[in-house]
Amino acid sequence: VQLVESGGGLVQPGGSLGLTCVASGTTFNVYDLGWYRQAPGKERELVAVVESTGRTKYGDSVKGRFAIYRDTPKDTIYLQMNDLKPEDTAVYYCNADLNSAYVPPSWGQGTQVTVSS
Numbered sequence: 001v002q003l004v005e006s007g008g009g010l011v012q013p014g015g016s017l018g019l020t021c022v023a024s025g026t027t028f029n030v031y032d033l034g035w036y037r038q039a040p041g042k043e044r045e046l047v048a049v050v051e052s053t054g055r056t057k058y059g060d061s062v063k064g065r066f067a068i069y070r071d072t073p074k075d076t077i078y079l080q081m082n083d084l085k086p087e088d089t090a091v092y093y094c095n096a097d098l099n100s101a102y103v104p105p106s107w108g109q110g111t112q113v114t115v116s117s
Contacts, residue, residue, distance in 0.1 A: 001025040001106040003094040008111030011084055019079040021094030021108060028075045032097045035068065035079050037090035047092065048079060084115045
């Protein structure tokens, strides 16, 4: 399983940014695909997930500002981030989870998002 993120960068507070994650190496339509983030000195936290059923879940801090989309035929997910705040600064990781006790989740290499004026 390979997950390749793109789209990170520097943006001013209040701005928008989009992230893309392309998955390869297996059949992903049974996986939950999502985004997590980790800021310096903090634990990794959920940003958004789109389950294999199509249901979405968001972390409390991003609800109403971020939106996750899944293109199942392309094994790709997108994260649209609006009204970005300095506290959104973190490394964002793509995640693929089969929700199996026998198959650990997979992670991308991460992409840096910095929100600063």
